[in-house]
Amino acid sequence: MLPENDLDFLVTFPIASSSTAEFQFVSSRREVVVQPSHKTKSRLLAECILRAHGHHGGGYLTITTDLPEGKGLASSSADLVATARAVGEALGVRLTEKEIELFLRGIEPSDGVMYPGIVTFYHREVRLREKLGFLPPLTIVAHDVGGMVDTVRFNQAKKSRSEADKREYAHLLRELAHAVQAGDLQAVGEISTRSAEMNSTLSPREHFDDLLRICRDVGGLGLVLAHSGTNLGVLLPGDEAEQADSVEYVRKSCAAFTGSVSVYRSLGAEGHRSGELERFEDPETPEAPFTTSVGHPPGT
Numbered sequence: 001m002l003p004e005n006d007l008d009f010l011v012t013f014p015i016a017s018s019s020t021a022e023f024q025f026v027s028s029r030r031e032v033v034v035q036p037s038h039k040t041k042s043r044l045l046a047e048c049i050l051r052a053h054g055h056h057g058g059g060y061l062t063i064t065t066d067l068p069e070g071k072g073l074a075s076s077s078a079d080l081v082a083t084a085r086a087v088g089e090a091l092g093v094r095l096t097e098k099e100i101e102l103f104l105r106g107i108e109p110s111d112g113v114m115y116p117g118i119v120t121f122y123h124r125e126v127r128l129r130e131k132l133g134f135l136p137p138l139t140i141v142a143h144d145v146g147g148m149v150d151t152v153r154f155n156q157a158k159k160s161r162s163e164a165d166k167r168e169y170a171h172l173l174r175e176l177a178h179a180v181q182a183g184d185l186q187a188v189g190e191i192s193t194r195s196a197e198m199n200s201t202l203s204p205r206e207h208f209d210d211l212l213r214i215c216r217d218v219g220g221l222g223l224v225l226a227h228s229g230t231n232l233g234v235l236l237p238g239d240e241a242e243q244a245d246s247v248e249y250v251r252k253s254c255a256a257f258t259g260s261v262s263v264y265r266s267l268g269a270e271g272h273r274s275g276e277l278e279r280f281e282d283p284e285t286p287e288a289p290f291t292t293s294v295g296h297p298p299g300t
Contacts, residue, residue: 002166003163003166009169010112011176012111013140014118014268017264021085023059024059024090026057031058039061039079042080071230081100109124137237138265139264140233141261143232145206146230172195176191192224193212218249247263
């Protein structure tokens with residue numbers, strides 16, 4: 001939370017995982033059918049976009065993802081952004097990031113996954129604060145304590161932050177902006193660790209001290225946190241192949257804890273797929289489906 005406006009914010013950390021949406025517009029239908037059927041927010045968003053552009057039809061929406069739900073990796077936001085882009089493309093409309101923000105604002109709090117790179121984002125207001133840039137390759141070995149977090153309920157809860165906390169967050173954010181621009185991974189890790197530590201006063205993290213010790217054992221950069229989820233990760237410089245020994249050490253060390261371990265890699269400027277569109281057309285079918293995928297960051 002920042003002292004100048006008392007708004008909650010997060011900093012995104014793009015990872016090489018994504019949601020993909022495929023949408024087929026059918027003018028004769030009056031509603032959108034979504035698969036899997038529990039992706040009701042994506043269905044609602046698709047219908048909102050159709051109506052906003054003067055279309056009274058419906059269609060078929062299919063979501064596929066490699067992001068686990070309820071873990072703080074903002075899978076819901078990734079689904080929604082992919083949906084917005086797929087529906088827009090099917091209508092021949094390229095939605096801007098600001099337009100996507102506007103549509104998502106009426107549905108739920110959202111991470112800033114509609115923007116490429118690392119950004120500061122007011123997630124409750126669904127509004128960009130600042131684009132920070134990109135970082136060199138990073139690997140995250142994340143420990144998941146298990147269970148699921150309801151993001152909407154989490155964001156409805158009021159947070160108690162002192163003025164000293166707000167000032168420290170503002171300081172950390174300024175330092176992080178400088179660190180990202182300079183590609184200073186050591187500073188990024190220190191800032192991320194302090195942010196995770198401050199967050200743990202609101203949502204205590206089991207094995208926080210253990211993960212910090214493990215991080216130091218392997219010479220890691222620090223800890224990175226899924227702010228509204230169940231993941232706490234060790235941040236390592238370079239890709240997984242370069243850090244194979246450290247990754248294995250963290251995995252084995254976490255085996256003694258309840259939960260599971262996953263490895264993620266960061267998504268840099270070269271690999272960012274935000275806005276990448278694939279169009280699949282049947283020349284004999286005027287209402288052909290379109291797909292789009294969006295690279296998705298967890299919030300830290």
